[in-house]
Amino acid sequence: MPLPAADLARRLARNAEAVCRHYLSNGRREGRYWLVGDVANTKGRSLFVRLSGPDQGKGAAGNWTDSATGQHGDLLDLIALNRGFDRLRDTLDEARAFLALPSDQIAPRQERLPAPRGSPESARRLYAMSRPIAGTLAQTYLHRRGITAVAHYDPLRFNPRCYYRPDEHSPTETWPALIAAVTDPGGTITGAHRTWLDPSGHDKAPIASPRRAMGQLLGHGVRFAVARDVMAAGEGIETMLSLRMILPTLPMVAALSANHLAALLLPPTLRRLYVARDADPAGEAATASLCTRAEAAGIEPFVLSPCFDDFNDDLRRLGIEGLRSSVRRQLAPPDMVRFLALAHEGMSPGT
Structure with missing residues (x-):
């Protein structure tokens, strides 16, 4: 008998990066994901494929989502869409050909995959061994980007010797590095984000990928305060910290990428959501997707649009008063009083 579809899907998942390089060659690996524009192999970043994880269930390797269209599935689904197959039989034959398997039955491999690197446990250890950012290069770096008010309770820390490996063939x-804790809606650390820094603290480190995340990221983010009825969400940590300069009491979350912003889990108590849009196609698609999901959940969405590329760019080019003026016009009237007015009166997070 032919190898069952479920077993083929598992074998494809164990070779997820090879599948992506073959069918989605216009994409690239970033951390534990392969990013590309869509299932047709268009250049871009809307579709992301998980490259490592368990064989099945939550966080499984081979699971993919297109944040622009809402499509998702496993690698068999991806192959079917990529090749334009209408019949499952054609998809299975293509998968067997890729795996160099004969069409007759072959006993599936039984070995267990090793635990993936970059697990939530590793992220928690990294965060625990890092220290508060006050007086460190991380604080210098943020100050250089116009971010001068960071609360002592914010999930940011500094690690003076954080490991970086360009690829699996390079030395460590x-x-x-600036370390940020990624948490689920309940506050449990599920991952960590690393921004490697130049030893001067004036910029990011001169390496190929100065920003990387680890752990379970999908649906989660770097959270600044606990959200109840109102929250702001965006992609980058520096984007959201820039907004906190003028809205210090508004709960916020940085989802770390456009793909993850589109898939962000929303608190059940939320009634109003501000989405801080990045001014690029991926940011626009993620914003539209998240707003659609919010509306379907009975949450009123508002889009915050920057004058330039993102809100950190606005802060650095317009100054804090220019940023405040720009954002003020985009807030719901109750939130001008509740959040922005308090900031204008001088309230700010502690350092």
Whole structure:
């Protein structure tokens, strides 16, 4: 008998990166994901494929989502869409050909995959061994980007010797890094984000990928305060910290990428959501997707649009008063009083 579809899907998942390089060659690997424009192999970043994880269930390797269209599935689904197959039989034959398997039955491999690197446990250890950012290169770096008010309770820390490996064939390096805890809606740390820094603290480190995340990220983010009825969400940590300069009491979350912003889990108590849009096609698609999901959940969405590329760019080019003026016009009237007015009166997070 032919190898069952479920077993083929598992074998494809164990070779997820090879599948992506073959069928989605216009994409690229970023951390534990392969990013590309869509199932047709268009260049872009809307579709992301998980490259490592368990064989099945939540966080499984091979699971993919297109944040622009809402499509999702496993690698068999991806192959079917990529090749334009209408029949499952054609998809299975294509998968067997890729895996170089004969069409007759072959006993599936029984070995267990090793635990993936970059697990939530590793992320928690990294965060625990890092220290508060006050007086460190991380604080210098943020100050250089116009972010001068960071609360002591914010999920940001500094690690003076954080490991960095360009790829699996390169030796490990160490660089200072800004570390951010990624948490689920209940506050449990599920991952960590690393921004490697130049030893001067004036910029990011001069390496190929100065920003990387680890752990379970999908649906989660770097959270600044606990959200109840109102929350702001965006992609980058620096984007949301820039908004906190003028809205210090508004709960916020940085989803870390456009793909993850589109898939962000929303608190059940939320009634109003501000989406801080990045001014690029991926940011626009993620914003539209998240707003659609919010409306379907009975949450009123508002889009916050920057004057330039993102809100950190606005802060640096317009100054804090220019940023405040721009954002003020985009807030719901109750929130001008509740959040922005308090900031204007001088309230700010502690350092």
